[in-house]
Amino acid sequence: MMERIFLACGIALLLLIGLCLIRVIAGPTVLDRILGGNVIGTKTTVLLLIIGVLFDDVGMFVDIAIAYALLNFIATLGAAKYFLRRKAVHLIHEDLPGRDSR
């Protein structure tokens, strides 16, 4: 019974990750994409724990989840810092013709 509930939660998380991917692909600015990636990373950390419960081996998957959470945090900080430095590149290339973004 509990296994099924965990399985349902895992599948729901997977679907939500797919929905977040829409924002990563379609986001009007680069920062929207970074935000989507960060959210997907948080969901993946949780999903790894649920996979650990389903495979009955939480002890191993906990370490993977810790490493993934650390990597996700560092990656988001790094991407934010990177786009902080290149002001010129950011919004101009993202403005598609025919869309009045500002």
Next chain:
Amino acid sequence: MMTAVVLLLIAGVLFFAIGVLGILRFPDFYTRLHAAGKCDSLAAVLVILAVALYNLGDFSLGNLLVSLKILAIAAFVFVASPTATHAITEAALVLGVEPWTKRKGGK
């Protein structure tokens, strides 16, 4: 105990769903960030607590250690997620992303 686990799981997935709804539907970057930052940290901590509680179901020293590690993940997410949100917001402010107002007309 198992009831608490199920309640925490369902609440966590619900908050994740609300966060994704906000990310997809809100009109500009800052509002999306607002939805994502709050809902994500809360929902992640809820589901992680559920897994830690479930893992303590058959009590032993090894399971206790694993549950402590899971709680460490929860503490880390609770610190790191707002920090990442703050960093992205700062980048957006410096880059000059303009906030949405009603006058400028969202669609």
